[in-house]
Amino acid sequence: MARKSQQAAPRMTLHTLAVLQAMLEDPTSAHYGLEIANAVNFPTGTVYPIMARLEAAGWVSSTWENVTPSEEGRPRRRLYTLTGSGARAARQALADGRRLIAPAHSTRLQHPTESPA
Amino acid sequence: MICLLALAASVHFYALYDAKTVAANRALEASRKANVVLANVKREILASQGYQKSLKARVAADRTIFTDETSGIAGPGFTGVAGFGPVAQEDQMILNRDLRILRTVVGDVQTAQRTVGTTERAIAADDFAARSPQAGLAWSLVALIGSGLLAAATGPLNARRSIVRQGGYLPWASQDWQRLYAAGGWAQVLTVMLVGSAVASLGHPDDRDRYGEEWAGDMANISGKWRRAWWAITLRIFAPHGINSARGELSARKY
Numbered sequence: 367m368a369r370k371s372q373q374a375a376p377r378m379t380l381h382t383l384a385v386l387q388a389m390l391e392d393p394t395s396a397h398y399g400l401e402i403a404n405a406v407n408f409p410t411g412t413v414y415p416i417m418a419r420l421e422a423a424g425w426v427s428s429t430w431e432n433v434t435p436s437e438e439g440r441p442r443r444r445l446y447t448l449t450g451s452g453a454r455a456a457r458q459a460l461a462d463g464r465r466l467i468a469p470a471h472s473t474r475l476q477h478p479t480e481s482p483a
Numbered sequence: 484m485i486c487l488l489a490l491a492a493s494v495h496f497y498a499l500y501d502a503k504t505v506a507a508n509r510a511l512e513a514s515r516k517a518n519v520v521l522a523n524v525k526r527e528i529l530a531s532q533g534y535q536k537s538l539k540a541r542v543a544a545d546r547t548i549f550t551d552e553t554s555g556i557a558g559p560g561f562t563g564v565a566g567f568g569p570v571a572q573e574d575q576m577i578l579n580r581d582l583r584i585l586r587t588v589v590g591d592v593q594t595a596q597r598t599v600g601t602t603e604r605a606i607a608a609d610d611f612a613a614r615s616p617q618a619g620l621a622w623s624l625v626a627l628i629g630s631g632l633l634a635a636a637t638g639p640l641n642a643r644r645s646i647v648r649q650g651g652y653l654p655w656a657s658q659d660w661q662r663l664y665a666a667g668g669w670a671q672v673l674t675v676m677l678v679g680s681a682v683a684s685l686g687h688p689d690d691r692d693r694y695g696e697e698w699a700g701d702m703a704n705i706s707g708k709w710r711r712a713w714w715a716i717t718l719r720i721f722a723p724h725g726i727n728s729a730r731g732e733l734s735a736r737k738y
Contacts, residue, residue, distance in 0.1 A: 398700070399697060399701060400700075400701040400704055400705070409714070409717035409718070409721065410698075410701060410714060410717070410718055410722070411717040411718040411719070411720055411721030411722040411725075412717075412721050412722075412725070414694070414697075414718075414722045414725065414726060415721065415722060415724070415725020415726050415728065415729055416725070418725065418726045418729035418730070419725075419729045421729075422729050422730070440700060440703045440704070441696055441697075441699045441700035441703060442696060442700060443697070443700050444693065444696075444697045444700075
């Protein structure tokens with residue numbers, strides 16, 4: 367699907383980072399929406415907008431599952447896959463996210479009995 | 484959506500009924516207490532009035548004696564103070580004190596009467612809830628049935644519902660309702676309505692086609708009627724807004 371804001375960086379939230387991390391665990395395979403939602407333990411209502419934003423930014427591509435619904439006994443699934451540039455951008459975004467979160471951990475007060483790491 | 488509205492109306496009316504009943508009970512209790520206070524005060528007034536009468540009689544008698552003493556007849560209260568007998572002075576002081584007490588008591592009575600008046604007005608306002616314990620439930624049912632009738636009567640009023648009907652996203656026909664209800668009860672009806680509403684809220688026709696099929700697939704994958712209904716609720720709340728926002732058409736539509 368062609369989006370107006372193709373290639374614009376998506377808004378990076380913790381939910382988006384969690385979805386990207388889940389997808390990066392197996393970056394080449396395709397996942398459907400409910401599967402991703404179950405993996406990150408978010409409602410699908412929040413996952414689909416994230417996927418729409420990632421797709422609009424070109425980080426993710428989606429295609430219909432190549433099955434016949436009558437044979438499978440269920441509707442087709444929309445499968446989402448990280449694009450090459452999307453996977454690189456996702457890794458970078460996760461690294462940036464970790465760097466942002468890391469200082470909060472490093473300033474943690476040390477217990478007197480705790481040996482400095 | 485209509486079901487949700489009806490549900491919200493039911494909860495609202497039930498809460499209203501509950502609050503009114505509680506308020507009526509409190510008002511009745513306050514009224515009972517105020518009436519007790521009023522009765523006590525009335526008793527005090529009567530006693531005070533009786534005492535006042537007896538005091539006046541004593542003062543009058545003392546003055547008579549004092550007058551007789553000044554004219555040369557010795558009496559029990561005479562002590563030689565010019566102008567007024569000592570018993571009369573004492574009784575007059577008691578009388579004045581009692582008049583002050585009486586004025587305070589009259590103030591209390593007025594306050595109590597105001598309290599009773601306020602309470603009676605509160606009781607009148609809550610009379611409906613107090614007299615009819617099932618009123619809240621009845622109103623909830625009326626709201627539920629009324630919303631359903633309204634939804635059935637209005638039909639395809641706007642373009643969105645028309646599109647949805649043409650696209651077959653929402654089964655508005657009565658046989659479809661019956662089929663859905665038979666398949667999974669109210670949970671199934673609610674789920675299908677919410678998913679249909681979510682699809683209808685998408686701004687772009689391509690999105691409606693795509694997500695309609697995608698969410699139908701998800702719906703088939705989720706087990707448990709009420710778990711599916713909960714999934715549909717979260718989907719309806721979050722998904723259309725986010726997807727339309729991603730497409731940049733948020734400002735073009737109202738939700």
